[in-house]
Amino acid sequence: MAVVTGWTFSPPVAAADSSVDKPSDTALLEQIATLAGDDAAARKQALFDLAKTGDSRLETFLENYRDGSVYLWNDQIVVCAETEEDEDFNELAPLTHPLTGEPVLGDDGKQVKPDVSDLGDISPNRDERKWAAQANFFLRLLSPDAEVRLSGAKKCGDPPYNIDAVELLGEIAQKDSDNNIRHTARESLLLIRLGTDVPLGQAEERWAAAGQLAEMKSLRALPILEEMLRDEGFSKHGQAAREQCEKAVALINSHQSFVNWVGYVFQGLSLGSILIIMALGLAITFGLMGVINMAHGELMMVGAFTTYVIQQLFVNYLPQGMFNWYYVVALPSAFLAAAFVGWLIEIAVVRHLYRRPLESLLATWGVSILLIQSARLIFGDNIGVNSPTWLRGNVEVMQDVILPFNRLFIIALCALCVAMIYTLINRTKLGLRMRATMQNRDMADSLGVNTRRIDSYTFAFGSGLAGLAGYALTLIGGVTPDMGQNYIVESFLVVVTGGVGELLGVICSGLGLGVATKVIEPMQFGDFTVEAIWAKVFVLACVVAFIQFKPAGLFPPKGRLADV
Amino acid sequence: MFKDKPNHELFVWGLFLFGLIGIPALYFSGTISIDTVNMLGRYLAFAIAAIGLDLIWGYCGVLSLCQALFFALGGYAMGMYLAHHGGPEGIIDKDGWKLPACLFVVYPYDVGEAPGDAMVPWFWKPFFSLPLTVLLGVALPGAAAAVIGYFGFRSRVRGVYFAILTQAITVAGWLVFCMNNMKLCGTNGLTRFSTIAGFDLSSHSVKFGLYLITLICLIGVFCLCRFLVSTRLGRVLVAVRDDETNLRFFGYKPYMFKMFVFALGAALGGLGGMLYTPQMGIVTPEYMTAKWSILFVIWVAVGGRGTLSGAVLGAIGVNLVYNFLTTRWPEAWPFVQGLLFVGVVLLFPKGIAGLLDLIRFKRLAKRGAEA
Numbered sequence: 001m002a003v004v005t006g007w008t009f010s011p012p013v014a015a016a017d018s019s020v021d022k023p024s025d026t027a028l029l030e031q032i033a034t035l036a037g038d039d040a041a042a043r044k045q046a047l048f049d050l051a052k053t054g055d056s057r058l059e060t061f062l063e064n065y066r067d068g069s070v071y072l073w074n075d076q077i078v079v080c081a082e083t084e085e086d087e088d089f090n091e092l093a094p095l096t097h098p099l100t101g102e103p104v105l106g107d108d109g110k111q112v113k114p115d116v117s118d119l120g121d122i123s124p125n126r127d128e129r130k131w132a133a134q135a136n137f138f139l140r141l142l143s144p145d146a147e148v149r150l151s152g153a154k155k156c157g158d159p160p161y162n163i164d165a166v167e168l169l170g171e172i173a174q175k176d177s178d179n180n181i182r183h184t185a186r187e188s189l190l191l192i193r194l195g196t197d198v199p200l201g202q203a204e205e206r207w208a209a210a211g212q213l214a215e216m217k218s219l220r221a222l223p224i225l226e227e228m229l230r231d232e233g234f235s236k237h238g239q240a241a242r243e244q245c246e247k248a249v250a251l252i253n254s255h256q257s258f259v260n261w262v263g264y265v266f267q268g269l270s271l272g273s274i275l276i277i278m279a280l281g282l283a284i285t286f287g288l289m290g291v292i293n294m295a296h297g298e299l300m301m302v303g304a305f306t307t308y309v310i311q312q313l314f315v316n317y318l319p320q321g322m323f324n325w326y327y328v329v330a331l332p333s334a335f336l337a338a339a340f341v342g343w344l345i346e347i348a349v350v351r352h353l354y355r356r357p358l359e360s361l362l363a364t365w366g367v368s369i370l371l372i373q374s375a376r377l378i379f380g381d382n383i384g385v386n387s388p389t390w391l392r393g394n395v396e397v398m399q400d401v402i403l404p405f406n407r408l409f410i411i412a413l414c415a416l417c418v419a420m421i422y423t424l425i426n427r428t429k430l431g432l433r434m435r436a437t438m439q440n441r442d443m444a445d446s447l448g449v450n451t452r453r454i455d456s457y458t459f460a461f462g463s464g465l466a467g468l469a470g471y472a473l474t475l476i477g478g479v480t481p482d483m484g485q486n487y488i489v490e491s492f493l494v495v496v497t498g499g500v501g502e503l504l505g506v507i508c509s510g511l512g513l514g515v516a517t518k519v520i521e522p523m524q525f526g527d528f529t530v531e532a533i534w535a536k537v538f539v540l541a542c543v544v545a546f547i548q549f550k551p552a553g554l555f556p557p558k559g560r561l562a563d564v
Numbered sequence: 565m566f567k568d569k570p571n572h573e574l575f576v577w578g579l580f581l582f583g584l585i586g587i588p589a590l591y592f593s594g595t596i597s598i599d600t601v602n603m604l605g606r607y608l609a610f611a612i613a614a615i616g617l618d619l620i621w622g623y624c625g626v627l628s629l630c631q632a633l634f635f636a637l638g639g640y641a642m643g644m645y646l647a648h649h650g651g652p653e654g655i656i657d658k659d660g661w662k663l664p665a666c667l668f669v670v671y672p673y674d675v676g677e678a679p680g681d682a683m684v685p686w687f688w689k690p691f692f693s694l695p696l697t698v699l700l701g702v703a704l705p706g707a708a709a710a711v712i713g714y715f716g717f718r719s720r721v722r723g724v725y726f727a728i729l730t731q732a733i734t735v736a737g738w739l740v741f742c743m744n745n746m747k748l749c750g751t752n753g754l755t756r757f758s759t760i761a762g763f764d765l766s767s768h769s770v771k772f773g774l775y776l777i778t779l780i781c782l783i784g785v786f787c788l789c790r791f792l793v794s795t796r797l798g799r800v801l802v803a804v805r806d807d808e809t810n811l812r813f814f815g816y817k818p819y820m821f822k823m824f825v826f827a828l829g830a831a832l833g834g835l836g837g838m839l840y841t842p843q844m845g846i847v848t849p850e851y852m853t854a855k856w857s858i859l860f861v862i863w864v865a866v867g868g869r870g871t872l873s874g875a876v877l878g879a880i881g882v883n884l885v886y887n888f889l890t891t892r893w894p895e896a897w898p899f900v901q902g903l904l905f906v907g908v909v910l911l912f913p914k915g916i917a918g919l920l921d922l923i924r925f926k927r928l929a930k931r932g933a934e935a
Contacts, residue, residue, distance in 0.1 A: 286724075292724055292727075292728075294858075348906075349906055349910065352910055353909070353910075357723065357724050358627045358723055358724065358727065359865075359909045359913070360909075361627070361724070361727060362858070362861060362862065362865055362905055362908075362909050363905055363906045363909040363910060365858050365862075365905055366901070366902040366903065366904065366905025366906040366909070367902065367905075367906060368902075369898050369901055369902035369905070370898070370899060370902035370903070370906075372898065373895070373898035373899055373902070377895065485854065485855075488854075489728070489731055489732050489735050489854065492728045492731070492732075493728065493732055496725055496728055496729070531743075533739040533740065533742075533743055536736065536739060537736045537739060537740060540732050540733070540735075540736045543732070544715065544716075544729060544732075544733075545715075547719065547721055547725070547729065548715060548719045549719075551719050551720055551721055551722070551725070
């Protein structure tokens, strides 16, 4: 394949290593200055040399150069993107530095704004414009920054294909130090080969590329291949080509569906994790104490709003650099705030309703309305919680299987909560007293356990867990005063399905419901796509059917407890 | 005949009398506007649905959180009838059915503008005739309740579990009715009504007539339920509430009774919804939200559960307070509502009916002396 521009690159792949000396700014500026020269060959060479440096600042400069915003002024190369007019309608040009983009300052410390007529025009001709665009491509491919190189390598393979970059891509595909970049470069190379028309006789390589892409399980090739197969003119390439392409599509498709599946299951896991944290709190208040706390969703809201308040405190009173720490501080704060509110609810309302579960439902619903309205009056309806930067990335565990950090964090938090509850209930004295009170209140009372206090602690602890769920939810959902309403029914379902006897039941049913919802959602039966709503309805129907066979849930309480 | 009645029932009969005589008198003398009458009519429709809930919750002890769903089902049945006979004329599908305008409010069609191949969905067709609509509006919620009840009660799903189950079913119903491709107009709901049985819905006399019909229905429902709970059936229901296990050992099948009452209550909910829609002029999935399902329970709880009169008193009373507060201090209403829930449950478990019974009239003392 001919390199159209006629640039022969012996690509300085070493530039990919940061060890290469970066030319100093002065050297760069000298090269830039050549662009103002009369020698066309030298200008071309200058563009080529600039591309070789891989300096990302040049990207903007080259853009400006293509737009014709680069001028010569006092033997200096300057940039002026937009002119302005003063009171006398003189057209003035505020100047900026070609590399840094900062204003060029005069002796008076102000930005220099000479008259437009004082500027020397060095706008590029058509060829140079093309070269500059090309140079921009190479600039990215040669950048010392791996991210930029990666995106550059990817860009080359997207239509319209950058055929001129083929040689350089080939070099990168073989020699680059980063595995990922090598992979992407090779993919782009194959994509260019696949997407470029060649004379009919010499097409073998082209269709072989389809097979190679399929082996690489390239998701990027899928739409291109499908588009080609749909095209009516494709038949001129012959049956063999069609077969090869179809085989490739089938292979990539199966990979795609695998990737999607993993994605859905993962989303289901993180949704399930939030449900579990919510439901664990409910299982404690509802399962162990026999109180239906409809305000549980609002305790979750309290947790989310506490996170918001902590964030605002950090933004307003602490230096910028500390911002990321807010999310760490918010963890205990959300737990404690929700636990405190729960403790108040227990003292004011729930304490009087221990023997009347259905009525506790109504009273706590009233509490939830109070909480929602209070939050609405204090904070308003729309507030934003920003994830800390350390939770914004993602990790690619397998090819194309990308797991975002925030969802991973939620799953980890859920595991932490489970461990915490298990330890608390089974390994501590408080837990022992809790279990004793729940199993036989009178007996525990007579053995010297302060059951009143235990009730308060248990309720507060369950509420605190709801707060943690709200804290986790700020990462993936909106924070509104009535956010709890969306989760309360589902978390109750989790508890009902799991049974109240054991934490294990809650974990199983929480994960089950979460994963089932997310996996059913994208399924297709003929023309009918299951959507979020039908998935929910379906899961609900399953739960109703399930309760037919196991009225007391997955792990029903056994023995004497079952009678209570 | 009133001598052996408790205070709350007398009070309700007094209300009914006032509704039959006092309100028309006030209206025709010009003291209250037709809008007030219309509003009262809506609250009476709520009261009918609340009586249905009181049957299942107050007498049978089963807390159902899907009364709102049944109410909305009835409302949708009537809404579909009204939509058939409302909206702009002139859009006829291939089979000669007039397309209800609200079906095509949804993008990309403007109001009343329908695509050429649009058809009236099959499930809309039965609701063209009024008698069939009334029948279905009662039968559909009843049948739905019978199915839910059969599966729920037969496998002995207990109180709290059943409440949560019904709550979840309500949410599911809400989600389904909100979908645009269900041909139920999504979240916009059914609207653009104009006539009912040939009468103009916006005319004052029709509004007043609807109020009277609602009131008479309420009185009828109240008497029917009063009668029902005074029979042997009513005693079995209370037995289900107080000790279901014992009853089962006596050879009864509690689930049959629960199912029957649940279905009856649902049918009453549907009736309430059917009377509510023409007076409100719109029916939306909003009435199926968790909030509404609990509101019905609250009315019964505030009025006093297990008395039937309590349902009437609660539904009308709470809504009057709501109406009073939202016009003056809209922000305060949620606080009042929340405090009402908490306060009633904690302080007045027997509700308004219980409070009324605390007042001892002279006649009671007299009767005591005679005895």
